[in-house]
Amino acid sequence: MERMSPVVRTVVKIAFAPMFAFGAYIILHGHLTPGGGFQGGAIIGSLMALYLVAFGATAWKKKLLSGLESGGLLVFIGTGILGLVSGLMFYNFLADSDIPIFNEAVPTMLGYTHSNWAPLWTGGTISVMNLAVGIEVIAGLTLIVITMGLFAFEGKEGG
Amino acid sequence: MSFYGSLIDNSPAIIIAIPLAFAFLTPLIDRFLGKSIRNFWAVLGVLLAGIMTFVMAYEVLGTGNAIEYVFGGPNGMDFPLTGGHPVRITFYVDGMGAFMGLIMAVVSMAAVIYSVSFIKKFTGGEKYFTLLFLMLAANFGMVFTGDLFNLFVWFEVSSVAVCGLTVFRTNRGESFEGAAKYLIYCTIGGLLLLFAIGLLYGEYGHLNINMLGEAIAGSAASKGLIMTDKIVLGILVSVFALKAGSVPMHMATPDAYSEAPAPITAMFVTASQAGLYALFRTGFTLYGSNAFTYANDTFTVKLPDLLELVHVAGWIIIILGVLSMFVGVTLALVQKDIKRLMAYHAISQTGYMLLGVGVGMAVLATADFTEFGRTAMAGGIFHIFNHALYKGLLFLTAGAIIYKAGTRDLNKMGGLGRDMKFTAVFFIIGALAIAGVPPMNGFSSKLLIYESVFRFNPVIGAIAMLVSLLTLASFVKVFYSAFMGPKKKEMKGGEVPNSMLIGMAVLAGMIVVFSIAPSLVVRSLVDPAVEALTGVAGDTSRNLTLFTGEGAWNTIVFLGAVLMAVIVALILHSRGQKGTVPKGEGKKPYLWGNPTEIDGRPIVVPGSNVYWGFTQALKKYFDPMDRLHSGLINEYVFWLILMAGIVIATLGFWGVVF
Numbered sequence: 057m058e059r060m061s062p063v064v065r066t067v068v069k070i071a072f073a074p075m076f077a078f079g080a081y082i083i084l085h086g087h088l089t090p091g092g093g094f095q096g097g098a099i100i101g102s103l104m105a106l107y108l109v110a111f112g113a114t115a116w117k118k119k120l121l122s123g124l125e126s127g128g129l130l131v132f133i134g135t136g137i138l139g140l141v142s143g144l145m146f147y148n149f150l151a152d153s154d155i156p157i158f159n160e161a162v163p164t165m166l167g168y169t170h171s172n173w174a175p176l177w178t179g180g181t182i183s184v185m186n187l188a189v190g191i192e193v194i195a196g197l198t199l200i201v202i203t204m205g206l207f208a209f210e211g212k213e214g215g
Numbered sequence: 216m217s218f219y220g221s222l223i224d225n226s227p228a229i230i231i232a233i234p235l236a237f238a239f240l241t242p243l244i245d246r247f248l249g250k251s252i253r254n255f256w257a258v259l260g261v262l263l264a265g266i267m268t269f270v271m272a273y274e275v276l277g278t279g280n281a282i283e284y285v286f287g288g289p290n291g292m293d294f295p296l297t298g299g300h301p302v303r304i305t306f307y308v309d310g311m312g313a314f315m316g317l318i319m320a321v322v323s324m325a326a327v328i329y330s331v332s333f334i335k336k337f338t339g340g341e342k343y344f345t346l347l348f349l350m351l352a353a354n355f356g357m358v359f360t361g362d363l364f365n366l367f368v369w370f371e372v373s374s375v376a377v378c379g380l381t382v383f384r385t386n387r388g389e390s391f392e393g394a395a396k397y398l399i400y401c402t403i404g405g406l407l408l409l410f411a412i413g414l415l416y417g418e419y420g421h422l423n424i425n426m427l428g429e430a431i432a433g434s435a436a437s438k439g440l441i442m443t444d445k446i447v448l449g450i451l452v453s454v455f456a457l458k459a460g461s462v463p464m465h466m467a468t469p470d471a472y473s474e475a476p477a478p479i480t481a482m483f484v485t486a487s488q489a490g491l492y493a494l495f496r497t498g499f500t501l502y503g504s505n506a507f508t509y510a511n512d513t514f515t516v517k518l519p520d521l522l523e524l525v526h527v528a529g530w531i532i533i534i535l536g537v538l539s540m541f542v543g544v545t546l547a548l549v550q551k552d553i554k555r556l557m558a559y560h561a562i563s564q565t566g567y568m569l570l571g572v573g574v575g576m577a578v579l580a581t582a583d584f585t586e587f588g589r590t591a592m593a594g595g596i597f598h599i600f601n602h603a604l605y606k607g608l609l610f611l612t613a614g615a616i617i618y619k620a621g622t623r624d625l626n627k628m629g630g631l632g633r634d635m636k637f638t639a640v641f642f643i644i645g646a647l648a649i650a651g652v653p654p655m656n657g658f659s660s661k662l663l664i665y666e667s668v669f670r671f672n673p674v675i676g677a678i679a680m681l682v683s684l685l686t687l688a689s690f691v692k693v694f695y696s697a698f699m700g701p702k703k704k705e706m707k708g709g710e711v712p713n714s715m716l717i718g719m720a721v722l723a724g725m726i727v728v729f730s731i732a733p734s735l736v737v738r739s740l741v742d743p744a745v746e747a748l749t750g751v752a753g754d755t756s757r758n759l760t761l762f763t764g765e766g767a768w769n770t771i772v773f774l775g776a777v778l779m780a781v782i783v784a785l786i787l788h789s790r791g792q793k794g795t796v797p798k799g800e801g802k803k804p805y806l807w808g809n810p811t812e813i814d815g816r817p818i819v820v821p822g823s824n825v826y827w828g829f830t831q832a833l834k835k836y837f838d839p840m841d842r843l844h845s846g847l848i849n850e851y852v853f854w855l856i857l858m859a860g861i862v863i864a865t866l867g868f869w870g871v872v873f
Contacts, residue, residue, distance in 0.1 A: 119246075122242060123242075123243070123246075126239050126240070126242050126243055129235075129238075129239040130236070130239045130240065130243075133235045133236050133239060134236075136228075136232065137232055137236065140225060140228075140229075143221065143225075144225065144228075144285075144286075145225055145228030145229070145232065145284075145286060146228070146286045
C-alpha cells in the first residue's frame with residue numbers, strides 16, 4: 057500500500073494522540089461510563105485503520121498483533137477461571153480485596169453504591185476484562201484492516 | 216464442600232471454559248511448540264471437555280436434579296426465585312441439557328481425533344482448531360444456557376465459527392459461497408431472535424427462560440394471551456427451525472454442509488441440533504409446560520389458550536418436519552456429490568426429530584399424550600442422538616472417501632472397497648443406521664416414531680416409513696458408486712491414516728452399543744430429557760426390551776432369531792445336492808438387464824444414473840424443485856422471510872382471525 061499525501065499524514069499525526077487517549081479513556085472507564093473494552097478498542101482500531109491508510113501497511117508486525125489478540129482473550133478467560141479459586145467462575149475476586157489491581161472499594165452515598173460516581177481504581181475483574189477485551193479488539197480489528205488492505209491493494213492474500 | 220462437589224457445581228462453566236481456553240492457547244502452542252504438540256493439545260482439550268460433560272451428565276441424570284449456575288454471583292446464590300437482580304448470565308442444565316451436552320461431547324471427540332491426520336494436508340491448522348474449539352464452546356453454550364439473551368450470543372458465536380470453518384479451504388470459490396449463504400441466513404435468524412428477545416424483555420422484564428415461562432403463564436392467567444406472546448412464539452419457531460435446517464429454510468444448509476471439511480460437517484450437524492434443542496425449549500419450557508399441571512397420571516389444564524397456541528405450534532413443527540423428511544430425501548436421491556447427498560439426508564433426518572417432538576407438542580396435556588405423544592417425543596429426542604452418531608460417522612467416512620479418491624463426484628469414484636475395508640465397514644454401519652434397518656439404533660428411534668405417529672395420523676406415519684425406504688435406496692447408490700466396481704486408475708490405494716480410523720471407530724462403536732441396548736439408552740438418557748421438557752416421567756423399569764406402546768423391540772431377541780434363521784439355512788444348504796454349478800447364461804451376473812462386461816471391459820453404471828428411471832418418471836416434481844434451488848441467496852432469503860411470515864401470522868392471528 058502506498059503512502060498518502062503529506063496533508064493526510066499530518067492530520068493523522070495530529071489526530072493520533074487525542075484519538076488514542078479517547079479510546080483508552082473509554083476502555084479504562086468501562087465499568088463507570090457507557091462503553092468498555094469493545095467500544096474503546098474499536099475507536100483505537102479505527103485509529104489504526106486511519107494510520108494504515110495514511111502510512112501504508114508494510115511496516116506492521118502481524119505476528120505481534122495475532123499474539124496480542126490471543127493474549128487478550130487468554131487474560132479474559134484466565135480472569136474468569138481464576139474466579140474459580142474463590143469458588144465461582146467469573147467471580148469478582150479483586151473487588152474490595154488486598155490485591156492492588158482495581159481493588160478500591162466503591163464509595164457509598166445514602167446507603168447506595170454510586171457506581172457512576174466511583175473512582176477509576178474500582179471494578180476488580182471487570183476492569184481487567186475490559187482491558188483484555190480492549191487489547192484483543194485493537195489487535196483483531198487492525199489485523200482485519202491489514203488483511204483486507206493488502207488484499208485490496210496488492211491482490212494477494214494477506215492473512 | 217468436597218472437591219468433587221464444587222467440580223459438579225461449577226461444571227457448566229468449566230465445560231464452556233475448557234474449549235475457550237484451549238481455543239485461545241492453540242495459536243500460541245502452534246507457534247512455539249510445533250504442529251504435533253498442537254494436535255496432541257487439541258485432542259487433550261476435547262477429551263477434557265468430554266470427560267467433564269460425562270461427569271456432569273452422570274450427576275444430572277443420576278440424581279435428577281438440574282444444575283443451576285449464576286456467573287459472577289456469590290457462591291450458592293439463590294437465583295432466580297428469590298432476590299438478586301433478574302438480569303444475570305445463568306446456566307441451567309437439566310436432563311435435556313445434559314443429553315444434548317453428551318451429544319456435543321461425543322461427536323466433537325470423534326471429529327478432533329479424526330482431524331489430527333486429516334489436517335496434515337492443509338496449512339492453517341491452528342486457525343482450524345481455534346475455530347473448532349470456539350464452535351464446540353458455542354454448541355455447549357447453546358444447550359446449557361438458562362437465559363434467552365445468552366442463547367442469542369451463543370447462536371451468533373456458533374454461526375460465525377461455523378462460517379469461518381466452512382471457508383477453511385480458501386482455494387475453493389464454492390466454500391466462500393456456501394459460507395456466505397449460511398452467514399446471511401444465520402444473521403437474519405439472529406436478528407429475528409434478538410427482536411423476539413427484545414419483545415419479551417420489554418413485555419416481562421426478564422431474560423431467564425424459566426422466569427419468562429412463569430411470567431407468560433402469569434400474564435395469560437390474569438389477562439389472557441397477548442399478541443406479543445403469539446408473535447414471539449412464531450418468531451422463535453421460525454428462527455430455530457432455520458438453525459436446525461428444516462425445509463423450506465434449508466436452502467443454505469446443503470451448500471455449507473458440503474463445503475465444510477468433513478470433521479467440521481460432523482460437528483455442524485450438532486450445531487444444527489442445538490437449534491433443534493432451542494426450538495423444543497421454546498415450545499415446552501417457555502410456553503407449553505406452564506399451561507398445565509401433571510400429577511397422578513392426569514393432566515390438569517390451567518391455561519387452555521396457551522395450550523392451544525402450543526398445539527398449533529406443534530402442528531406447524533409437524534408440517535415443517537414432514538416437508539423436511541420428504542423434500543430432503545427426494546433431493547438427496549438425485550445428488551451426485553457425496554457430501555451434498557449426505558447434507559440433504561441430514562435435512563431429511565431432522566424432519567423425524569421435528570415430527571416426533573411436534574406430535575408431542577400437538578397433543579400436549581391431552582389424553583393422547585400419555586397414549587402415544589410421550590412415545591413420539593422419546594422417539595424424536597432419541598433420534599437426535601442417533602442422528603448425531605450415524606450422520607457424524609457418515610460425514611467422516613465421506614471425508615475419508617474424498618481423502619483417498621481425490622474427488623467428491625460419485626460418478627468418478629469406484630472400487631474403493633478393495634483397499635478401504637475398515638472405512639467400508641464403518642460406512643455400512645452408518646448407512647444401515649440412517650436407513651433405519653433393524654437392528655441398528657436408527658431403527659429403534661424410528662420405530663418409536665412410526666408407531667406413535669401412526670396413531671396420531673396414519674398418513675404422516677406412512678410418509679415417515681416411505682422416507683426411510685428412499686434413504687436406504689440413496690445410500691445403496693453411494694455404496695455402490697464409491698466402494699464397489701473396478702478400481703479406478705487415478706485413485707490412491709491404501710487405507711486412510713489411523714487417527715481418521717479411530718475417529719470413525721469411536722462413533723461406530725457408540726452406534727453398536729446403542730443398537731444392542733436401545734431401551735437402556737431410552738430409559739437412562741432420553742426419558743430424563745422428556746421429563747425435563749414436559750414434567751412427565753417415563754417408565755422406570757429397566758430391561759432390554761423397548762416398549763413403544765403398540766409393540767416391543769428387543770435387539771438380542773432379533774439377533775437370536777437371525778442366528779437361528781442362518782443356522783436353519785446352513786442345515787438346509789448342507790443337505791442339498793453338492794456340486795451344482797450354473798451353466799450358460801445363468802453364470803453371468805446381470806445388472807439392470809445389461810451385461811456387466813463388454814469386450815472384457817467392466818461396465819459400471821455411474822452413480823447419478825442409478826435411479827435415472829425414477830427421477831425421469833417424477834420429472835414433474837424434480838423440475839420445479841430444481842428451479843427452486845437456484846443458488847441465488849436473494850431467492851433463498853425470500854423463501855426464508857416468506858416462511859417466517861407464514862409461521863408468525865398463523866400463530867399471531869390464531870384465535871383472532873382463524
